[in-house]
Amino acid sequence: MSSEGTLTAGTELDLLGPLRRYWGYDGFRPMQERIVRSLLAGRDVCVIMPTGGGKSLCYQLPPLVLGRTAVVISPLIALMQDQAAQLAQMGIPAAVLNSSLPAPEQWQVMRKAREGHYRLLYLSPERLAREDNIGWLQQVPLGFFAIDEAHCISEWGHEFRPEYRQLSSLRQHFPEAPIAAFTASATRRVRHDILQQLQLRDPHKYIVSFHRPNLRYVVRQCTAQTQPNLLVRALRSYSGSNVIVYAPTIVRVEETVDFLADKGIKAVPYHGKMDTETRQRNQEQWMSDEVPVLVGTIAFGLGINKPSVRAVIHLSLPKSIEQYYQEAGRAGRDGEPADCALLWQKKDAGLLAHFIEMVGDPGERDRAWQRYHEVRRFAESSRCRHRQICLHFGETPKWETCDMCDVCGALPDWMAGPEPAEKSPVPRPARKPAQDAALPASPLPLAAADRELREYLREWRRKVAQRSAIPAFMVLTDAALDDLCRKRPATIRELLRVTGVGERKAEQYGRDIFAALEAFVRGARVSRVEEQKITPAEETLRLLAEGKTFEEIARARDRQLATVVAMVADLVEKGRLEFRTGWVGENKQARIEEACRRHGLQTLKPLKEALPPEISWDDIRLVVAKLRREQECGSSS
Numbered sequence: 165m166s167s168e169g170t171l172t173a174g175t176e177l178d179l180l181g182p183l184r185r186y187w188g189y190d191g192f193r194p195m196q197e198r199i200v201r202s203l204l205a206g207r208d209v210c211v212i213m214p215t216g217g218g219k220s221l222c223y224q225l226p227p228l229v230l231g232r233t234a235v236v237i238s239p240l241i242a243l244m245q246d247q248a249a250q251l252a253q254m255g256i257p258a259a260v261l262n263s264s265l266p267a268p269e270q271w272q273v274m275r276k277a278r279e280g281h282y283r284l285l286y287l288s289p290e291r292l293a294r295e296d297n298i299g300w301l302q303q304v305p306l307g308f309f310a311i312d313e314a315h316c317i318s319e320w321g322h323e324f325r326p327e328y329r330q331l332s333s334l335r336q337h338f339p340e341a342p343i344a345a346f347t348a349s350a351t352r353r354v355r356h357d358i359l360q361q362l363q364l365r366d367p368h369k370y371i372v373s374f375h376r377p378n379l380r381y382v383v384r385q386c387t388a389q390t391q392p393n394l395l396v397r398a399l400r401s402y403s404g405s406n407v408i409v410y411a412p413t414i415v416r417v418e419e420t421v422d423f424l425a426d427k428g429i430k431a432v433p434y435h436g437k438m439d440t441e442t443r444q445r446n447q448e449q450w451m452s453d454e455v456p457v458l459v460g461t462i463a464f465g466l467g468i469n470k471p472s473v474r475a476v477i478h479l480s481l482p483k484s485i486e487q488y489y490q491e492a493g494r495a496g497r498d499g500e501p502a503d504c505a506l507l508w509q510k511k512d513a514g515l516l517a518h519f520i521e522m523v524g525d526p527g528e529r530d531r532a533w534q535r536y537h538e539v540r541r542f543a544e545s546s547r548c549r550h551r552q553i554c555l556h557f558g559e560t561p562k563w564e565t566c567d568m569c570d571v572c573g574a575l576p577d578w579m580a581g582p583e584p585a586e587k588s589p590v591p592r593p594a595r596k597p598a599q600d601a602a603l604p605a606s607p608l609p610l611a612a613a614d615r616e617l618r619e620y621l622r623e624w625r626r627k628v629a630q631r632s633a634i635p636a637f638m639v640l641t642d643a644a645l646d647d648l649c650r651k652r653p654a655t656i657r658e659l660l661r662v663t664g665v666g667e668r669k670a671e672q673y674g675r676d677i678f679a680a681l682e683a684f685v686r687g688a689r690v691s692r693v694e695e696q697k698i699t700p701a702e703e704t705l706r707l708l709a710e711g712k713t714f715e716e717i718a719r720a721r722d723r724q725l726a727t728v729v730a731m732v733a734d735l736v737e738k739g740r741l742e743f744r745t746g747w748v749g750e751n752k753q754a755r756i757e758e759a760c761r762r763h764g765l766q767t768l769k770p771l772k773e774a775l776p777p778e779i780s781w782d783d784i785r786l787v788v789a790k791l792r793r794e795q796e797c798g799s800s801s
Contacts, residue, residue: 177204182228186254188644188666193218195370200225203308208367209344210314210359212557215493216471217372219346220247223310227283228256232307236286239313239325242447244286246635251284253638255668258284261291280305289316293330298337306341309334311362314345315486318357320531323487328361335363348493349486352558374489374557375566378496381549382570382579383506383542391479391507392423397578398477398505399429399457405474406450409459410491412480412515418727420459420479422700434460442722451635453626462487470635471498472642477505481512484535485542485556498643503576508543548572614649616689617681621645623690624680628673639673640664652681704731705741714747729782733789739797743790748783755779756787765792 179200183189192200195211196218202209203226213219227234238244244260251258259273259282277285278300285304291297311317317328334343345358345367359367386394399407411417414435424431432446432455450458451470462482476495482488488506496502516536523529542552549569554561565572570579622636622645629636640648644664653659659670659677700721707717718728735741745753755775763770771784 177201177229179225179229182225184660184666186225186228186256186666186668187221188660188662188664188669190663195372196222199368199370202368202370203342203344204229206308206342208342208364210355210364210367210369211344211346212350212355212371213346213348214372214374214376215348215490216376216497216499217348219312219348223308223312223344223346224251224256224284227307230307232305233277233280233282234284234307234310235292235301235304236284236310236312237289237292237331238286239289239316239323239328241288243312244288248284248286249634250638253634253668253672254666256284257282258286260286262288263291274300277301278303289325289327289331293327293333302338306338308342308344309338310344310346312346314358314362315347315350315354317361318350318354319528320351320353320357332361332363349490349557351486351556355558371559374554374559375550375561376493376496377550377566377568378499378501379492380501380503380568380574380576381492381506381553382503382575383508383549384570384579385543386507386509388509391509394507394579395420395477395479396424396427396429398475398503398576399424401576401578402475402503403456405456406453406470406472407457407475407477408473408491408494409457410476410478410480410482411459411461412512414461415724415726415730416479417459417461418723419730422723422727422731424457424459426699426701429457430455431457431459434458436461437724438722448635451637452629453622453636462491470494470637472500472637473497473502474500475503475505477503477507479507481506481508481516481539481543483516483532483539485538485553486535488539488542489553489557498641500643505576505579506543513540546571614646617649617652617684618645619690620684620688621648621680624676628676640669648677648681654678654681701731701735701740704728705735708732708741726782729785733785736786736789737792739793743786743793747786752779752783753787756784757791760788760791765795 179197180191183192194217195213199209199211199222203223211219211222213222223234223236236244236247238247241260241262241264244262248258248260259276261270261273261277265273273285276282287297292301311328311331313323314328316323316325317331318324334341343362343364345362345364347354347358350358355371358364384394395409399409409420409431411420414437417433417435421431421433432449434443434446438446446455446458449455473495476492478488478491482491492504492506495504513536520529520532520536523532538556542549542556545552548564548566548571550566551561551564566574568574621640625636625639625645628639632639641664644662647663651658651662653662656670656674659665659674660667703721704717707720712720714725714728714732717723718725721728732741732747736743748756756771756779759771759774763774765788768781768784768788771788772779772781775784
């Protein structure tokens with residue numbers, strides 16, 4: 165990189181001006197300013213900063229000051245598109261270059277990049293590895309390269325991606341350009357790998373504490389019977405808030421969504437086997453606050469930038485502590501209290517072990533076993549959860565207890581006490597500081613009148629987001645809405661004093677905000693329309709009554725076949741539906757019933773092992789449901 169646009173380390177610039185103008189913030193979070201100044205001085209940097217610590221601002225602010233382009237390498241198209249859209253909302257020119265764009269649009273982005281039009285340009289690692297991209301990128305007025313999710317470059321990382329290895333060629337093709345590596349979850353070994361692979365030159369290293377004191381970690385070993393009840397209790401306690409539920413398989417995702425619908429809890433599924441349009445629609449419904457709960461596999465979440473998630477609930481053991489830390493860390497990114505609940509069952513460990521044994525590469529299998537033992541120890545240990553996480557990442561806290569995990573005595577009401585009422589207000593976890601642990605300042609809770617206004621403004625924000633086809637938080641964050649409710653600005657100058665409202669947002673939404681505030685004063689409130697709720701079970705019963713096959717019901721309900729069969733079996737077992745021999749055939753039914761007499765009805769695995777391969781899990785599940793129902797009726801008569 166040429167010396168033009170590079171600032172010496174001693175140069176003091178006003179960084180608070182652009183921070184206020186574009187982001188609407190009055191100050192930096194810990195270490196952000198130091199990282200920004202290192203990049204402005206042309207240094208390589210390696211940043212380990214937990215989710216919610218403000219990593220993206222560290223590489224988004226410097227190119228504005230330099231007047232040059234930062235090229236950001238990111239692993240997911242959705243993540244890149246979200247960040248570019250958010251920057252556009254703030255008035256910062258940014259673009260994404262990927263294969264999903266039509267060729268003419270790709271050429272236009274490349275031309276504008278060469279002309280220095282963008283402050284941030286997002287590329288995938290695969291794109292950067294292509295020889296035909298090196299030539300035109302060398303014509304771009306580069307400020308630096310930012311490698312997001314840098315742990316993907318390490319085989320010891322929990323999300324190793326071979327294409328990230330090719331980023332080692334950056335130093336060869338762009339010898340003068342600084343390189344900045346960013347990640348939220350990297351152990352000492354992975355950090356060393358990042359430095360080595362990217363050939364960082366005497367980098368400034370910044371490691372922000374892995375301790376996130378606003379998160380309450382709670383772990384509970386469950387049974388197949390207790391886990392669903394705990395989940396319902398938890399979600400009812402967070403009523404009106406955004407929650408992510410992680411399930412281990414696609415079938416579990418869909419079963420959980422249907423189960424919650426039967427309990428009157430609105431949720432949408434997200435998994436890899438959905439078509440792109442449905443998956444995107446569900447994500448947008450959750451992002452724009454139309455649906456409070458998203459149930460997904462681990463396919464959901466990387467790069468999801470929704471600050472106001474109040475809880476992340478895992479329904480099975482994750483593969484590693486890094487994976488758990490990253491997924492649980494999607495809660496409370498706004499700095500407000502949030503819960504991270506791990507509700508696991510003993511069978512989870514067996515499933516993980518099964519998948520590990522299927523790994524072909526001996527080295528990778530050994531690493532997977534190591535991660536498995538670490539996460540088992542975390543789940544079963546009686547030591548402070550926050551401390552365990554810090555120690556795992558190579559950080560030794562000065563404190564022994566955190567008062568923000570189940571081991572240290574901090575249990576949410578839904579786990580510790582009687583089931584809360586369905587309409588109860590959202591509890592805020594008590595914030596109890598660990599010894600010597602710095603805590604972010606927490607704003608005062610909203611008064612009752614302000615809470616009613618917040619509800620009205622959330623509905624206003626949702627409609628604005630729908631019109632603009634962007635996630636609701638890109639219009640205004642929850643923190644900004646809360647500050648609006650407290651300050652109730654009447655002028656642009658007063659609006660600019662609201663947290664998270666910069667000049668571009670004030671210009672773009674100011675008139676609408678004032679109109680919404682005035683309408684509320686005049687008596688406008690959120691309109692409540694009671695919708696007719698047809699539960700998944702009722703819908704399935706209706707379709708069966710119409711003569712539909714399981715396959716036709718799966719298509720009509722946009723579910724996997726196994727999910728539909730599981731629901732039908734549940735209806736049979738509960739006595740809401742009569743078993744039909746035609747579902748499995750007389751011969752199969754007789755063989756399954758004989759196996760059940762020999763092996764019992766407790767679990768399906770011994771039955772599957774005893775029966776020929778042409779008899780499927782679905783066949784067994786249906787017949788077992790019939791026999792369990794008959795057994796229950798016989799014992800009660």
